[in-house]
Amino acid sequence: MPPTDVAGLRLDGVRAAPGDVEVLHGLDLEVARGELLVVLGPSGAGKSTLLRVVAGLQATTAGRVEIAGRDVTGLRPGRRNVSMVFQSHALFPHLTVIENVAFGLEVRDVPRSVARERATAAAAAVGCAHLVDRRPGQLSGGERQRVALARALVREPDVFLLDEPLSNLDAELRVETRAELKALQTRVGATMVHVTHDQTEAMVLGDRIAVLRDGVLEQVGTPDEVWRTPATTFVARFLGAVAMNLLPADGPVVPTGAPTAALVPDRQIGFRPEVVGLGSADGAAGVVERVDVVGEDAYAYVQLDGGPTVAARVRAVGRPAVGDAVTVGVGWPETHLFDAGSGQRITEP
Amino acid sequence: MPPTDVAGLRLDGVRAAPGDVEVLHGLDLEVARGELLVVLGPSGAGKSTLLRVVAGLQATTAGRVEIAGRDVTGLRPGRRNVSMVFQSHALFPHLTVIENVAFGLEVRDVPRSVARERATAAAAAVGCAHLVDRRPGQLSGGERQRVALARALVREPDVFLLDEPLSNLDAELRVETRAELKALQTRVGATMVHVTHDQTEAMVLGDRIAVLRDGVLEQVGTPDEVWRTPATTFVARFLGAVAMNLLPADGPVVPTGAPTAALVPDRQIGFRPEVVGLGSADGAAGVVERVDVVGEDAYAYVQLDGGPTVAARVRAVGRPAVGDAVTVGVGWPETHLFDAGSGQRITEP
Amino acid sequence: MTDGPVVDEPMVDEPMIDKPMIDKPVVVERDREHRALGLMLAPYVLGIVALVLIPFLVTIVMAFADYDLVRAPSWVGLDNFVELADDPIFRAALSNSLLFAAIAVPLRLVIALGLALLLHRRAAAVGTARTAAMLPYAVPEIAYGLLWLWLLNPLYGPINQLLRVGGENGATVLGRTPPQWLTDPVDARAAIILMSLFTIGETFVILLATRRALPGEVYELAAIEDATGWDVVRRVTLPLMAPVLVLLLLRDAILSLQISFVPALVVTDGGPPPYSTTYLSLFVYRNAFEYLRYGYAAAATAVMLLLTLAAVALQWRLVRRLRWLGRT
Amino acid sequence: MTDGPVVDEPMVDEPMIDKPMIDKPVVVERDREHRALGLMLAPYVLGIVALVLIPFLVTIVMAFADYDLVRAPSWVGLDNFVELADDPIFRAALSNSLLFAAIAVPLRLVIALGLALLLHRRAAAVGTARTAAMLPYAVPEIAYGLLWLWLLNPLYGPINQLLRVGGENGATVLGRTPPQWLTDPVDARAAIILMSLFTIGETFVILLATRRALPGEVYELAAIEDATGWDVVRRVTLPLMAPVLVLLLLRDAILSLQISFVPALVVTDGGPPPYSTTYLSLFVYRNAFEYLRYGYAAAATAVMLLLTLAAVALQWRLVRRLRWLGRT
Amino acid sequence: AGGAEGANDGTGPVQLLVFGAPEELEAYRTLVAAYEVAEPGAEVQLVEASDREDLIARLGTSIAGGSPPDLFLMNYRYYGQFAATDAIEPLDERIAASDVVDPDAYYPTAMNAFQWQDRQLCLPQNVSSLAVYYNRDLFEQYDVAEPPADWTWSDLLTTAIATTRDAGGAVVRGTESEGGPPQVAVYGLGIEPTIIRVAPFVWSNGGEIVDDLDRPTRFTLDTPAAREALQNIIDLRIAYGVIPTDAEVEAEDDETRFLNGRLAMLMSSRRFTTTLRASAGFDWDVASLPVYANQVGVLHSDAYCMTRGSGRKDAAWRFLEYAMSADGQRTTAATGRTVPSMIEVSTSSSFLDPTLPPANAQVFLDAIATVRPLPTISTWPELEDVTAGILENALYRGDRLDDAIREIDELTRPIFARGEHAAD
Ligand SMILES: Nc1ncnc2c1ncn2[C@@H]1O[C@H](COP(=O)(O)OP(=O)(O)OP(=O)(O)O)[C@@H](O)[C@H]1O
Numbered sequence A, B: 001m002p003p004t005d006v007a008g009l010r011l012d013g014v015r016a017a018p019g020d021v022e023v024l025h026g027l028d029l030e031v032a033r034g035e036l037l038v039v040l041g042p043s044g045a046g047k048s049t050l051l052r053v054v055a056g057l058q059a060t061t062a063g064r065v066e067i068a069g070r071d072v073t074g075l076r077p078g079r080r081n082v083s084m085v086f087q088s089h090a091l092f093p094h095l096t097v098i099e100n101v102a103f104g105l106e107v108r109d110v111p112r113s114v115a116r117e118r119a120t121a122a123a124a125a126v127g128c129a130h131l132v133d134r135r136p137g138q139l140s141g142g143e144r145q146r147v148a149l150a151r152a153l154v155r156e157p158d159v160f161l162l163d164e165p166l167s168n169l170d171a172e173l174r175v176e177t178r179a180e181l182k183a184l185q186t187r188v189g190a191t192m193v194h195v196t197h198d199q200t201e202a203m204v205l206g207d208r209i210a211v212l213r214d215g216v217l218e219q220v221g222t223p224d225e226v227w228r229t230p231a232t233t234f235v236a237r238f239l240g241a242v243a244m245n246l247l248p249a250d251g252p253v254v255p256t257g258a259p260t261a262a263l264v265p266d267r268q269i270g271f272r273p274e275v276v277g278l279g280s281a282d283g284a285a286g287v288v289e290r291v292d293v294v295g296e297d298a299y300a301y302v303q304l305d306g307g308p309t310v311a312a313r314v315r316a317v318g319r320p321a322v323g324d325a326v327t328v329g330v331g332w333p334e335t336h337l338f339d340a341g342s343g344q345r346i347t348e349p
Numbered sequence C, D: 001m002t003d004g005p006v007v008d009e010p011m012v013d014e015p016m017i018d019k020p021m022i023d024k025p026v027v028v029e030r031d032r033e034h035r036a037l038g039l040m041l042a043p044y045v046l047g048i049v050a051l052v053l054i055p056f057l058v059t060i061v062m063a064f065a066d067y068d069l070v071r072a073p074s075w076v077g078l079d080n081f082v083e084l085a086d087d088p089i090f091r092a093a094l095s096n097s098l099l100f101a102a103i104a105v106p107l108r109l110v111i112a113l114g115l116a117l118l119l120h121r122r123a124a125a126v127g128t129a130r131t132a133a134m135l136p137y138a139v140p141e142i143a144y145g146l147l148w149l150w151l152l153n154p155l156y157g158p159i160n161q162l163l164r165v166g167g168e169n170g171a172t173v174l175g176r177t178p179p180q181w182l183t184d185p186v187d188a189r190a191a192i193i194l195m196s197l198f199t200i201g202e203t204f205v206i207l208l209a210t211r212r213a214l215p216g217e218v219y220e221l222a223a224i225e226d227a228t229g230w231d232v233v234r235r236v237t238l239p240l241m242a243p244v245l246v247l248l249l250l251r252d253a254i255l256s257l258q259i260s261f262v263p264a265l266v267v268t269d270g271g272p273p274p275y276s277t278t279y280l281s282l283f284v285y286r287n288a289f290e291y292l293r294y295g296y297a298a299a300a301t302a303v304m305l306l307l308t309l310a311a312v313a314l315q316w317r318l319v320r321r322l323r324w325l326g327r328t
Numbered sequence E: 001a002g003g004a005e006g007a008n009d010g011t012g013p014v015q016l017l018v019f020g021a022p023e024e025l026e027a028y029r030t031l032v033a034a035y036e037v038a039e040p041g042a043e044v045q046l047v048e049a050s051d052r053e054d055l056i057a058r059l060g061t062s063i064a065g066g067s068p069p070d071l072f073l074m075n076y077r078y079y080g081q082f083a084a085t086d087a088i089e090p091l092d093e094r095i096a097a098s099d100v101v102d103p104d105a106y107y108p109t110a111m112n113a114f115q116w117q118d119r120q121l122c123l124p125q126n127v128s129s130l131a132v133y134y135n136r137d138l139f140e141q142y143d144v145a146e147p148p149a150d151w152t153w154s155d156l157l158t159t160a161i162a163t164t165r166d167a168g169g170a171v172v173r174g175t176e177s178e179g180g181p182p183q184v185a186v187y188g189l190g191i192e193p194t195i196i197r198v199a200p201f202v203w204s205n206g207g208e209i210v211d212d213l214d215r216p217t218r219f220t221l222d223t224p225a226a227r228e229a230l231q232n233i234i235d236l237r238i239a240y241g242v243i244p245t246d247a248e249v250e251a252e253d254d255e256t257r258f259l260n261g262r263l264a265m266l267m268s269s270r271r272f273t274t275t276l277r278a279s280a281g282f283d284w285d286v287a288s289l290p291v292y293a294n295q296v297g298v299l300h301s302d303a304y305c306m307t308r309g310s311g312r313k314d315a316a317w318r319f320l321e322y323a324m325s326a327d328g329q330r331t332t333a334a335t336g337r338t339v340p341s342m343i344e345v346s347t348s349s350s351f352l353d354p355t356l357p358p359a360n361a362q363v364f365l366d367a368i369a370t371v372r373p374l375p376t377i378s379t380w381p382e383l384e385d386v387t388a389g390i391l392e393n394a395l396y397r398g399d400r401l402d403d404a405i406r407e408i409d410e411l412t413r414p415i416f417a418r419g420e421h422a423a424d
């Protein structure tokens, strides 16, 4: 086991170009041993490419990859001691579920009975105990995904690389599996890189969150940091079930208690729908354009008189109706400030 | 175009057995023309099988399928005029994106230039305009999924069948695509059956939601119905980012204002984390066991003195800390009542 | 590129054998290890190459010599080729071979493909067909020759007997005289092609296997789009099977220069006169073994070789077209 | 089942040609339409079957007759078979054929597979190898026979000249006399097998195509698990290629009963004495065409056929094992 | 096969199926050309098979296929299988009616060999026996006496030993007994271990080949006389090493070896003359076969046969008449390939051309008087194939002679039993 003071995973200026187009443009990233890093980013940002680079499935064109203190840049995948779930839930089509899960152990010469035992346990952990004798062709999408996860979890590698491992699971199963993942990671003490676009998953599971955009890291920080102090408008809007409202700093919404010096024209203010106060007086006036009900909550989209639309979360019970005239208010502490040109966060002056 | 008074899609006692094990056990379902039905259900419930039965890819062992008033039970898939996104985002590997999208039009003898034009538009609608000359092998997971969606949306069929079409997309793209879907469906007036496990998606998008469990429909109703009056404990727990709390009706939590006659031992009460009031007095006492922060919100899991754990949504700012002693309260109107044995909802007596 | 793990990119310059189903490139072992493996297998590869190339080169060299198998060869430069160009028998053989290849090769492939596409779905049919397809291989080609002779006998052969059923005076129902398989030049050539259809079994079985290995998903996609039989074949099946199809076409084209050998020798003996079914291979055989003009035969072989290369080149162009088929 | 669309279930009773990559069954056209298609193609299927079966049945029938090609056949019941059982030449031919098949068939397949697995990654190597592999087909087998005669010439042949390099008194470096290819029974059999290695080109190219069609993903999976070369081959490649491998094995086994014909005829003429390289096919040929004992030859052919069936049966068992390989 | 060309409706060229070395084929072409000149309008097409096996295969398949060639040329040892199946047209009537063909003009041994059940099936084109070809230059170089006219087996052995030399010209024994492989540059003698080569010596030693020439049931090689003759032949290789080893024969067959000047003597029939005349770069001649007790030769003869299924029998007969006529016989004789079967031509200068080697051509004619035929039985090709392998192993590998003889006897009895005979 490597000394605990070295990073679980470190990328230094990593560039990669699958299909001859550069996708990762020099990433620097350090993940501590035992840390769970969630990678977020829009479709096509390079998240899968990043995982493949770490796994050794994608060659780097520059930079270096270190796992548990070892430089693995030149090593083949098998020598990197990583475990991976592919976004496509790849499985061996000719092997049964149990054989698929046990594969990694058996090729590493774990005695067959031990391998089967551990594989059975791993399958059970993701709720696939009843499927062990099926082949991948006989599984539903979610079942296949869980088997792929079991495949990755059955070993105890230095780094787990999970590419949207829960995307095909329902909420309940997802919560369960998440807990399972967290427990496993804590037990094994392995570093984990987890790609997802489930906000809740990212927030709940991640020790830190890395936001990737077009092959460049926009921000890396704890969920709280990323949520509360998004480094850019991109990060700000990217997180949240309904994106943060971004408006010109000079109106029409003026956060209550804002220093006027902050609200200059080349800036933008941002605030999340969750913190918007909808009232019938006081604030920027507008008309409710659309209301989406999501369980106990509802999102009201208010068309302000000044032009922009603001989303606001309200209780589903007693929500405003479409066409209602409302005012939009927000407090200065809940408001973020960005440079309108660069999109960079401005720490209040 | 069929008369507007016939159902867009009707299933009568449909049974199906892929792999010789019966998966659908006699489904009856009617979807109105132009309606968007979201199908929810745990992994392995038979959602994909249901779509495949409608598409004609899976033979029924009993029952009948009607599309736009036509009995299509005996028809091959091409004759059913349906459009489908497979859960696996299946694409033709040898065709470029644009060729993939235009395929359905071209085999239907739409002139090539028209087909290409519409395909380009469809690709643009899902944000894949820049990928038209790539082949599936050169796409990221989300990109492939969007192309698969474009493939389905380019035509104007009687029924759209979408099997988790947005599962690999990030929140922002998902919201956009959702809007696109809704707009399209309204424009075309087609019936749409949409499988997802994204709660928000289901709530926001669905005219009605069908909850499938082990090949049987548990409940079909509007999002509001399903959320507010879940027919069974299964439906109740299945919806919601964090599942509904289910506790014995006879304590330890006693909803305020509840008629004592309702709270008899063979019943269960249920209430969502969103409606739980956490206080320092008044209510069932417990200790905060875990707190998950999700953006502005946090979920506190309270271990009650009586044994069970209750989840409660609180604001992230000012959330209780793990170990805090709190009390759990809930109002009777927000409380659901179920038969402890059958799990069936009990309409208040 | 660093000295890291190498990931092969899809080989775009390799239209023939492609991996239509592969989305992600294949990981290879580290270069170093690969080199070791290569080194280990080198002598073996060399041996095979030598086994393939030596006889081949000898043939080429011999094409420029006079050699009767007994006396030492004497160099004659291009004489053999000059003589070939003037040799009416060679010209007949050459055009016969080309005609045969032009008709039999596509015909065989189309029939085999048709059968494969027809039968790939039915388990029972597949088993039976596969067995039937393999049967001809169990009987030596030369023994078949005799059977064909009997089958094709213009007077007593069952084929013509059958054709004459219902007809009068030894004519078919249509009033035509039945084909004079062994004596009419055109009919004899047709007979040879007919015989060559026999050995499609292997091609059929390979195509069957290929078809069955195609992913079912794309056919579901196509089914939903109501792509009809021909559309599916043209836009989906053919492009996806293209690598194998081209391979078989190539092989068949090459083999066709020889395949007609045994039937032509045994059944028609190169006739009807003068040389209706004298194919290049028979020409080579006769010159080498009957007339002991080995150098001359080698020159003819060299021509066959050139033809083969031409066929290969042609096929490369064809594969491009095949792939384009799926796009239009 | 309703009269609805029929979805073929995976054909579990069909281990030979399987669709390892298919997760979902293939949709077929409506039964009705399928029937129409079948009807359309029926005469064509019948024709092929007839072409295949008639000669085949004739052979079987002939096995029970005395037929000298001139006089009418006379029925002799099992006499031919009884005589075969006592015929030492037949016994020699039979065991030679079996020996040949037992050694050459796996050897050829293993070498072709080895080459395919070695070369499938390199675009340049693939192109070259494929061309090289096809070369032998461009030269008539019989012409090759002659080349082999020269290559294997015990005194002057280049192979033995090479083996003698460095040795003294016509011995190899190791002091052994070089193989007496054409006069020593064991060496002659080895020579025939050596010659048969020539024609692995086609097998190689098919295996190459098959290997290249395998999904890259599963190899990425295996790479991450650090499955080493042999593990990958055994657990991934072999099971996934099994359908094609078995197909080739089957074909090779069947062909091997004939493939040794031309070399054995031209190069060793069935010798060294008495019958070291007299294979079944040569036995059949001689009896049918030189001794004009066609019925007897047909009986021997029938035995070949039985052997073929046995080979098929054996292969079925083998494929099971091959599939099991991936599981252990 | 062979004659598939052309409908057998009496039109088209007469087809003649033959095989042979290029020089032999040339001889037939000359004959055909001469015929077509002599008989304007007549057409004969040569169908050339590559070897004896090929010829038989083609003949058999074409007869079965219903379109045989009109004529074919075949050795009397092999025609039995076709004679037995009635595939050959008897020629007695045509001979009787012909004013060209006079049966008495030909060597009777040859004529008799082609009588099947008292009918003349074929007409012999040639008649020949074995002779010993020798390289006079080599004899001169090694200063060895040329074979005398009436030499014995031991003379042959002595001569062979004396002419087996190494590269330095010293006499060596080509056996491995001295250790190390033999380093022989020139071997004394070439002889094939076949029944037809062995037969004259068995006969000469007073033995017999088969038990009954008319209705043979077995080989009688186990008699002391036959055995001794066989043993002597085997000793040539095993004891004295004067004939090439099997590997050497495979590497370079005897005829090529002789042509290349590395074989002093070669036992062969007249057919070798053509090749020698064309290619030998040295002086050579022929000697009669050595004898034990009495001078005996073995009959070699090929004949033109007409197929029963021929559709052009008259035209074919006209060609046959020409080929058998003095003119025809002279034409073929001039090529050197054959000893004409017509007595008159054989003794003429067409055959005994003094300007052409061999000088001793008379030995072929002298031998005719003493030749004996092998039995005419339909299964003879099989018998030859079976015995060849066994004899070869006895000669080259040193299998025990008694074992070989017994094996031959055992293996051939059933084949004899299956055979049909000319005498039946
Ligand atoms: N070919 C088959 N053989 C055996 N079982 C099958 C086969 N196909 C599907 N099943 C089973 O049928 C059930 C329903 O499958 P289906 O794909 O419809 O599930 P689903 O609701 O779409 O699940 P998911 O959300 O995981 O995609 C699953 O339990 C699956 O294992």
Ligand SMILES: Nc1ncnc2c1ncn2[C@@H]1O[C@H](COP(=O)(O)OP(=O)(O)OP(=O)(O)O)[C@@H](O)[C@H]1O
Pocket (backbone or CB within 6 Å): A018, A019, A020, A021, A023, A041, A042, A043, A044, A045, A046, A047, A048, A049, A050, A087, B137, B138, B139, B140, B141, B142, B143, B144, B168
């Ligand atoms: N072989 C290839 N050829 C060309 N472009 C490629 C290839 N592989 C990946 N790309 C491109 O690289 C970019 C990053 O791909 P990647 O799969 O890493 O995205 P991702 O972040 O995982 O996206 P998603 O969330 O959609 O899975 C994408 O725009 C993709 O189109």
Ligand SMILES: [Mg+2]
Pocket (backbone or CB within 6 Å): A047, A048, A049, A087, A163, B140, B141, B142
């Ligand atoms: Mg991805």
Ligand SMILES: [Mg+2]
Pocket (backbone or CB within 6 Å): A140, A141, A142, B047, B048, B049, B087, B163
């Ligand atoms: Mg599904």
